Amino acid sequence: MSEFALFNKEFFRALEAGELIGSKCLDCGEVSIPQREICPVCYSHKIEVEAFSGKGKLVAYTVISVPPVKMAEAGYDSKNPYCVGIVELAEGPRISAQILDVDLTHPELIEIGMDLQMTTIQREEGGVQKTYLAFKPA
Amino acid sequence: MSKSKWSRGVAVVGVGMSKFGAFPNKTSRDLAVEAFKDLKKSMNKPLDPKKIEAFYLGNFSSDQFEKQAHFAPILASWLGLSPISAVRVEDACASGGVAIRQAALAIASGEYDVVLVGGLEKMTDLQIAEITEALGTAADTQFEIPAGFTFPGFYAAMATAYMHEYGADRNAFFDVAIKNHKNGALNDKAQFEQTIEQIMEAKKARAVKKGRPEPTWKTDLEFLQDPKGNPNIAWPMTLFDCSPVSDGAAMILLVSEDIAKAFSDSPIYLIGSGQASDGALPERETLSGIPAAEKAGKQAYEMAGLTSYDIDLAEVHDCFTIAEIMASEDLGFFPRGEGWKAAMDGKTARDGEHPINTSGGLKAKGHPVGASGVAQVVEVWKQLHGIAGERQLPDNPTIGLTHNVGGSGQTCVVNIYERRD
Numbered sequence: 001m002s003e004f005a006l007f008n009k010e011f012f013r014a015l016e017a018g019e020l021i022g023s024k025c026l027d028c029g030e031v032s033i034p035q036r037e038i039c040p041v042c043y044s045h046k047i048e049v050e051a052f053s054g055k056g057k058l059v060a061y062t063v064i065s066v067p068p069v070k071m072a073e074a075g076y077d078s079k080n081p082y083c084v085g086i087v088e089l090a091e092g093p094r095i096s097a098q099i100l101d102v103d104l105t106h107p108e109l110i111e112i113g114m115d116l117q118m119t120t121i122q123r124e125e126g127g128v129q130k131t132y133l134a135f136k137p138a
Numbered sequence: 139m140s141k142s143k144w145s146r147g148v149a150v151v152g153v154g155m156s157k158f159g160a161f162p163n164k165t166s167r168d169l170a171v172e173a174f175k176d177l178k179k180s181m182n183k184p185l186d187p188k189k190i191e192a193f194y195l196g197n198f199s200s201d202q203f204e205k206q207a208h209f210a211p212i213l214a215s216w217l218g219l220s221p222i223s224a225v226r227v228e229d230a231c232a233s234g235g236v237a238i239r240q241a242a243l244a245i246a247s248g249e250y251d252v253v254l255v256g257g258l259e260k261m262t263d264l265q266i267a268e269i270t271e272a273l274g275t276a277a278d279t280q281f282e283i284p285a286g287f288t289f290p291g292f293y294a295a296m297a298t299a300y301m302h303e304y305g306a307d308r309n310a311f312f313d314v315a316i317k318n319h320k321n322g323a324l325n326d327k328a329q330f331e332q333t334i335e336q337i338m339e340a341k342k343a344r345a346v347k348k349g350r351p352e353p354t355w356k357t358d359l360e361f362l363q364d365p366k367g368n369p370n371i372a373w374p375m376t377l378f379d380c381s382p383v384s385d386g387a388a389m390i391l392l393v394s395e396d397i398a399k400a401f402s403d404s405p406i407y408l409i410g411s412g413q414a415s416d417g418a419l420p421e422r423e424t425l426s427g428i429p430a431a432e433k434a435g436k437q438a439y440e441m442a443g444l445t446s447y448d449i450d451l452a453e454v455h456d457c458f459t460i461a462e463i464m465a466s467e468d469l470g471f472f473p474r475g476e477g478w479k480a481a482m483d484g485k486t487a488r489d490g491e492h493p494i495n496t497s498g499g500l501k502a503k504g505h506p507v508g509a510s511g512v513a514q515v516v517e518v519w520k521q522l523h524g525i526a527g528e529r530q531l532p533d534n535p536t537i538g539l540t541h542n543v544g545g546s547g548q549t550c551v552v553n554i555y556e557r558r559d
Contacts, residue, residue, distance in 0.1 A: 008280060034280075060298050062290075062291045062294035062295045062373055063370070063373040064291050065369065065370045066270070067286070067288065068271055076286075084291060096285035107374070
């Protein structure tokens with residue numbers, strides 16, 4: 001049993017502790033991330049927080065030159081773009097995250113299927129450091 | 139065989155739209171009035187506004203764009219329609235198409251006989267970062283936006299999955315943009331009444347005028363391939379892969395089938411309709427298509443008793459060029475993985491086997507989000523009546539389809555219209 005609860009915000013509290021959490025349905029075994037209180041497959045409410053391994057593979061990505069307000073605040077722009085992608089986790093489900101340590105000058109060479117390992121990234125928002133999910137090549 | 143569960147049929151008896159573009163001197167109410175006047179002009183019998191019993195307004199976010207919520211009754215009053223029922227429908231960029239479906243269901247139920255549907259968005263008053271932020275609220279703001287995604291980013295990610303799965307050539311995306319601008323150049327309501335080639339030549343001329351060396355682009359494709367002419371937004375989506383930020387309004391008048399001829403000598407009939415939803419992008423069963431679009435399309439085809447082969451023209455939601463290619467597969471016009479080749483082979487052009495976005499699409503016509511789904515019907519009406527001018531399809535088209543997507547595919551609504559002689 002994880003020390004974290006099923007509520008949405010617990011996902012980010014877990015990240016701050018360096019943990020990636022989701023949930024597991026105790027009736028049908030379906031695993032979800034982020035954690036949910038209702039099983040999307042069998043509708044069961046018997047759900048438990050599940051710790052994820054943080055291992056995964058890249059399934060889709062983009063290199064963004066025109067960022068939204070918060071990413072711009074964090075220092076990203078057309079001269080300093082960033083990669084964000086969708087990662088298929090070893091446990092099965094997928095999640096969106098920033099992808100670090102890839103060659104942003106050659107986005108066409110970023111490889112779908114590459115092995116990734118979870119990490120976190122600190123981004124400054126309104127003077128406050130916040131912790132977000134990220135992955136880097138394994 | 140059609141399999142409609144609706145209690146009665148629904149017809150379109152009039153359509154209208156404002157010019158799409160950036161109008162700093164106009165409010166959205168001005169644009170709504172322009173669309174309503176245009177609708178009245180499209181009808182060959184005079185419209186008595188007193189006959190209108192309800193108003194459905196497709197609008198994504200006048201709250202964010204104009205700090206005006208509760209817009210439906212305010213607009214109804216502005217059009218002189220109070221005290222009829224007025225409802226705002228919000229499903230992001232699919233708001234317009236969903237408003238049409240809700241209005242049609244209200245008629246099919248027997249509750250109303252005559253319903254006005256509007257679609258509206260006034261986006262250009264904000265700065266680009268604020269617009270990106272406002273549009274971002276159509277995604278999962280807890281788990282997708284904090285990851286760094288933007289709307290071009292979502293479709294760009296789908297584009298990488300699509301290219302990886304099918305070996306697609308990135309030039310296919312540019313071909314969609316070139317084709318839609320060629321159509322938009324022939325549409326006087328379009329935001330860009332310009333081909334990509336004309337835009338390129340204008341840029342060259344500007345460079346020369348400013349005393350800079352003239353860019354060496356020889357073709358529209360060469361221009362699009364050069365990051366100096368066509369910068370990256372979210373790789374592989376460039377500036378010209380994206381629909382613009384727009385102001386605009388569109389309106390259509392729906393009535394029950396049995397009274398349609400009292401309003402117009404030549405109504406078109408809504409014979410198929412479907413709608414589906416989905417979760418955020420990571421939850422989807424595929425990233426190289428939009429599952430909600432395939433499901434909505436199947437429902438609409440089944441209700442109409444038709445297949446993709448029966449569709450003479452389609453107005454699809456090309457918010458980004460990759461979106462049009464995926465739509466052409468989700469709707470069954472081409473097999474999975476073949477849509478990009480079809481785009482490159484000209485099969486979706488006006489003289490192709492499956493003409494798509496003869497209006498110029500969201501890409502060239504403009505994308506005032508809440509208006510787009512309603513404006514699609516304006517083009518279908520024109521094509522089915524043979525009044526689309528220089529962009530008119532040959533061979534007397536009789537069946538038109540509209541495909542309107544909300545967000546990155548959390549909502550899709552597909553409607554099919556028929557002209558009967």
